[in-house]
Amino acid sequence: MEFKQVLGNRRSIRYFEPDKPVEKEKIQTMLEAANRASRSGNIDYWKALVVYRDDLDAETLDALRVPTTTADLDLAPVQIYFFADCSYADPANFRKNLKELVTLGALNPSHGWSDAYVDENVVGQIITPMLSDPAVVGWMGTIETGLAISSAMLTAVDEGLGCCLHAVNMETAKQVFKYPDHWIPCWTLLVGYPAEDPLTGGQRPRRSISSLAFMNNLDTPFEEDPAVTEKLKAQGLIQNEIDADKRAAEVRQLARRFGLPE
Numbered sequence: 467m468e469f470k471q472v473l474g475n476r477r478s479i480r481y482f483e484p485d486k487p488v489e490k491e492k493i494q495t496m497l498e499a500a501n502r503a504s505r506s507g508n509i510d511y512w513k514a515l516v517v518y519r520d521d522l523d524a525e526t527l528d529a530l531r532v533p534t535t536t537a538d539l540d541l542a543p544v545q546i547y548f549f550a551d552c553s554y555a556d557p558a559n560f561r562k563n564l565k566e567l568v569t570l571g572a573l574n575p576s577h578g579w580s581d582a583y584v585d586e587n588v589v590g591q592i593i594t595p596m597l598s599d600p601a602v603v604g605w606m607g608t609i610e611t612g613l614a615i616s617s618a619m620l621t622a623v624d625e626g627l628g629c630c631l632h633a634v635n636m637e638t639a640k641q642v643f644k645y646p647d648h649w650i651p652c653w654t655l656l657v658g659y660p661a662e663d664p665l666t667g668g669q670r671p672r673r674s675i676s677s678l679a680f681m682n683n684l685d686t687p688f689e690e691d692p693a694v695t696e697k698l699k700a701q702g703l704i705q706n707e708i709d710a711d712k713r714a715a716e717v718r719q720l721a722r723r724f725g726l727p728e
């Protein structure tokens with residue numbers, strides 16, 4: 467699928483084909499995409515735990531439920547728990563990885579980079595003080611895990627899967643999966659083949675970019691060029707918003723099919 471079409475087609479999917487297996491190959495593809503996301507100092511913050519729903523007992527599955535994650539858990543065949551591993555954010559790892567990037571020509575002498583520059587200017591003056599604040603390490607790690615999640619989600623769409631990020635009961639998750647204390651949980655991605663229209667009847671509402679982005683100063687909204695908007699519509703990035711009535715009919719049908727409340 468064309469990249470802009472993938473971006474435009476992504477929706478939070480909440481009705482999955484519960485018994486249609488998700489190929490491990492597709493999960494691997496999503497994880498490889500996550501692993502290609504950019505990262506400061508080439509640091510491996512993101513971690514993921516892939517869990518196949520049917521490998522959990524019914525009691526555990528139920529205990530993962532929270533008010534925003536209900537039937538989704540029963541329907542999605544795969545859960546991917548994403549974390550930010552803050553232990554990797556160590557000055558020694560930054561030093562090692564940045565020097566590797568210098569050697570490989572990803573960071574260049576033309577811009578001032580050298581092994582000495584990594585030691586003295588970057589790790590010595592910037593990275594080490596930053597990493598001494600756990601709050602800073604936390605935001606660095608969670609942002610980077612977010613980048614990885616985003617790539618995985620778009621890849622799911624490209625692979626014909628549906629997905630949705632979710633909160634789950636992390637007390638249960640901690641007890642069951644015993645992830646280390648220095649891993650910050652960053653949402654759980656439910657994955658499966660959509661049982662609903664993968665385009666959910668249209669895109670979910672978004673406020674215009676001119677209300678969100680600015681040009682040169684914060685008094686000047688970023689003005690959309692209508693010709694560009696039309697081009698993006700033709701390329702599938704911007705799509706029609708949901709028709710609520712049509713969608714309601716589909717949701718009723720799905721609820722009946724799965725024996726869920728209407």
Ligand SMILES: Cc1cc2nc3c(=O)[nH]c(=O)nc-3n(C[C@H](O)[C@H](O)[C@H](O)COP(=O)(O)O)c2cc1C
Nearest residue numbers: 476477478479480534535630631632633634653670
């Ligand atoms: C970080 C994050 C957490 C979310 N948690 C939940 C959740 O717990 N339950 C849920 O039904 N949807 C959850 N969502 C999905 C959003 O509600 C959804 O993105 C929103 O309705 C917009 O729809 P779209 O993703 O189709 O554009 C979450 C989305 C994000 C990005």
